[in-house]
Amino acid sequence: MDAKVDNSSTLFKLKKRRSTTSFCNLLIMGSFLRLALTQQNRRKRRRSRDMSEIPLDLLIEILCRLPAKYLARFKCVSKQWSSLISSRYFCERLYTIRQRKRRPHLYMCLVDTDGQSALLSMSSTSPDNTCFVVDQDLSIPGMGGHYLNDLHGLMCFSMGKRACIYNPSTGQRLTLPKIKPHIIAEQGQNRSINRYYIGYDPVNDQHKLLCTILMYSDRLFNLKSEHWVFVLEAGGSWKKVVPHENYRPHAPFALGQYCISGSVVNYLAWHDMYTYAIVSFDFRSEEFTTIIAPEDDRDYVFVPALERKANLIEYDGKITIFEHSYLKTRGMAVLWVLEDAEKKEWSTRSLVLEPCQRHLVEDTELIVQGTTQDGKVILAPSAVPSRFYILCYDLQSNDLRKVDIKGVPPHHLIDKERYFDLRLIDENERVIYLET
Structure with missing residues (x-):
């Protein structure tokens, strides 16, 4: 117990x-x-x-x-x-901070025969800007077209049938709505690729986009054109431009450059196969003006639209037509300087390359890709060669120099025909905010 x-x-x-x-x-x-x-x-x-x-x-x-x-x-x-x-x-x-240390910067768009595009950023690595190296691949899926437009740090390119605005500094992207054109292609007519131009209205502090839509038959017969404007702001939409009675339909140059002065964008356009003009569009008033370009008749042979090689540049602070149809065959270029727009007065200057520089232009077709900050004209091969390069033409000293482009990723050097477009972002670039 x-x-x-x-x-x-x-x-x-x-x-x-x-x-x-x-x-x-x-x-x-x-x-x-x-x-x-x-x-x-x-x-x-x-x-x-x-x-x-x-x-x-x-x-x-x-x-x-x-x-x-x-x-x-x-x-x-x-x-x-x-x-x-x-x-x-x-x-x-x-923008303010980067202005202090800004160096020349190039953007290059590559397009192959299948329509695949690549956008590459390049910066200068030498004090004399004789070499640019790819520092960033900014390619965007679905990006199409090889014509870049830029203003204040913004780029414009096509995304299918829409326009896309891209800010490479902030990574912002804005795809605009489709345009429903009023003109309809008739039998035998072709519809051209829409051409876009970015502009700025300083009075209302607005960035705008101008779009030109074309309809035409062979050799620019029965040419029709209409224009639309989009304000880059929240809730923006396309608005058709109502032209004046004296408006004449025109087709912007396929590879043409443009110049911006204040709120006005200037570009070259064809009225027919043998008549071309400087077309100016004021983003403030949304009105067009036209000045017929002079014809170089020294050889008494008029160059048709499909063969003429001319681009709009700014030379000595004035709007100038850089005519280079005979640069490859004769080493010759002509500058048509618009001295007085109201009086439509022109002056001309002929340039002939030195014999030791002729080999730089004889082997390939060249297209104008804008101007540098100090006024040199950028020339590039129309098709991408095995070795990337551009030419800088100093019009003041009549000197032509070759600039190498290095560091292009190997997967962009595929065995296909490629075209490329270049834009130099200048010292007046402003990185702006995209409202969506």
Whole structure:
């Protein structure tokens, strides 16, 4: 009987000890849990306090000094960061900072025969700008066309049947709605690719897009054209331009460059196979004016539209037609300078390459790809050669120099015929905000 009592007492004491131990363990675990939660909350508060302690101006200064490719990624950090990086103030501050250390920068668009496109960014690596190296691949899926338009850091290209506005500095992209043209192709007529020009209305502080739609038969017979304008702002839509009574249909040069002066964009266009003109469109008033281009009749042979090689450039601060139809065969180019637009007065200057430079232009067809910041004309092969290069033509000294392009990714050097377009982003570039 006593043994049973002792066993029961022992079991009771053992259970009591176990329950006490379990209770102590629970207390200890609870203490550790509270301590862990407290430390976690402290870390959270510390992080939030540290983040809040970074002034917004300092955060903007830090972000503005990062490469553009990182800015696009950092927009995914939070909604606050996305709104900050996309804001107008940030874009203007980004432009101001990068102006201080800006170097010549080229953008090149490659297009193969299947319509596949690649957009490459290049920067100069030499003090005399004799070599550019690809520093970033900005290719966008679905990007089409090899004609780039740019203004204030914005690029325009086609995405299927739509126009796309792209800001390579912030990674912003805006695809515009389709245009429903009013003109309809008749039997035997062709519909041309839509041509786009970016412009700026300084009075209303608006960036706009001009689109020209063409209908024509062979050899530009029965030419019809209509024009649409889109304001780059939230809720924008295409609006048809109503031309004046003296308006004459025209077809912009397929490979033509353009010049922008204030709110006016100027480009070359054909009225028929043998008549071309400088067409000016004012983005402020949304009106067209036309000045018929002079004809070089020294050989008494009129060059038809399909054979003429001419582009619009700015020379000595004036709108100028750079005629280079005979650059390959004769090493000769002609400058037609518009001295007075109201009086339609022109002056002319002929350029003949030195014999030691003729080999640079004799082996390939060249197209004008704009001008550099110091007024040199950029010439490039119409088809991409095995070795990438461009030519810079100094019109003042009549000197032609070759500039190499290096670092093109191997997958862009496929065995297909490719064309390419170049744009030099000048020192007046402004990184602007795209409202969507």
